[in-house]
Amino acid sequence: MSMVESIRIALVKRGNLSESELARRMGVSPQNLHNKMKRDNFTETDLREIANALGLRLEISFIDPETGEKV
Numbered sequence: 001m002s003m004v005e006s007i008r009i010a011l012v013k014r015g016n017l018s019e020s021e022l023a024r025r026m027g028v029s030p031q032n033l034h035n036k037m038k039r040d041n042f043t044e045t046d047l048r049e050i051a052n053a054l055g056l057r058l059e060i061s062f063i064d065p066e067t068g069e070k071v
Contacts, residue, residue, distance in 0.1 A: 004040045007050060014054050025053035
């Protein structure tokens, strides 16, 4: 699953929020967020800001593709 898909799912689960509302909560322009969503190009800082804006915790892990186990 791409990061954009994960963000969109989080938006729905957090009350069917729009990208514009997320951008407002993050303090960035809707166009800036839309461009990042379109490219699926986020820094770790971006992801932390998104998580904070949605009241979520961000976890980043390496996962063994053969076993599905976190490394």
